[in-house]
Amino acid sequence: MNPPASVATLRDDGVALLARAGVPTPDVDAELLIGHVLGLSRGEVQAKAVIGTPVAEHDTVAIRAALARRAAREPLQHITGTAPFRSLELAVGPGVFVPRPETEEVAQFAIDALRAAATPEPIGVDLGTGSGAIALAMATEVPHSRVFGVENSPRAFVWTTQNFRASGADNARAVFVDLADALPDLDGTVAVVISNPPYIPVGAIPRDPEVRLFDPEHALYGGQDGLDVVRQVSRTAARLLHPGGTLVLEHGELQGAAIAALLTADGWNAVATHRDLLGRDRATTALR
Incomplete structure (x- = not known):
């Protein structure tokens, strides 16, 4: 009988496998997957690798x-079933866009604007909420607010409702509706509207297999120039926001100037483009 595999062997084999497959962070992903199966943190996996802890056969097979799934470029979050976002742990899987770390920075603009709102119970709206990441970040980090997450994809809304329910945030509500028709009863009363809309032009194919093969097209492509949904977000936000309310848009790094021009033409004030931590245009804000 062969001796049981050790955490160190599985880690080393996994890192090599993922590196050959072109996974950008093979060591991180291998350790996270081992930890997912064994119920360990990444640090605990590293510690057990150092001391040569053996792994049971059934766990070895699962690891x-x-x-192998990750080497096929299936997103790490689909394999673990969860995605971290700020202080949240969200359920994700096929049919919903996996929240990205850079969106955590964009969400901060909306959270700051909600906190600064003069009303005792400011209202925030996340148009195209998907997993609910941004909406739930606003609701949990600004607990005196009321937040609505709007989604129109039936497949994504399964994850939306699951995460809203699991969050325990009783000030957050998920709404299934097209964003053009969203929340007419709130017209003129909202403090913050935020959206991470589909903004990839239909002719631009994402390089990363995780995006190209696994993220839903509904959440990626925004028409010939990528801005079709942005135009609708601008119209809906103008209807929802009260005077002085804040619009926050996430977008691609080459779209800042075009979105600023679009919002200016639509009558928005104080339009500003913001860079992410890597110096790339990532978000645009404007005032009603």
Whole structure:
């Protein structure tokens, strides 16, 4: 009988496998997948690798299967079933866009604007909420607010409702409706509207297999120039926001100037483009 595999062996084999597959962070992903199967943190995996902890056969099989899925470029979050976002742990899977770390920075603009709102119970709206990441970040970090997450994809809304329910945030509500028709009863009363809309032009194919093969097209492509949904967000936000209310848009790094021009033409004030931590245009804000 062969001796049991160790955490160190599985980690080393996994890192090598994922590196050959072109996974950008093979060591991180291998350790997270081992930890997912064994119920350990990444630090605990590293510690057990150092001391050569053996792994039971059934866990070894599960770890190797998870590593093979990741080597096929299935998103890490689909394999673990969860995605971290700020202080949240969200359920994700096929049919919903996996929240990205850079969106955490964009969400901060909306959170800051909600906190600064003069009303005792400011209202925030996330148009195209998907997993609910931004809406739930606003609701949990600004607990005196009321937040609405709007989604129109039936497949994504399964995840939306699951995460809203699990969050326990009783000031957050998920709404299934097209964003053009969203929340007419709130017209003129909203403090913040935020959206991370689909903004990739239909002719631009994402390089990363995780995006190209697994993220839903509904959440990626925004028409010939990528701005079709942005135009609708501008119209809906103008209807929802009260005077002085804040619009926050996430977008691609080459779209800042075009979106600023679009919003200026629509009559928005104080239009500003903001860069992410890597110096790339990432978000645009404007005032009603």
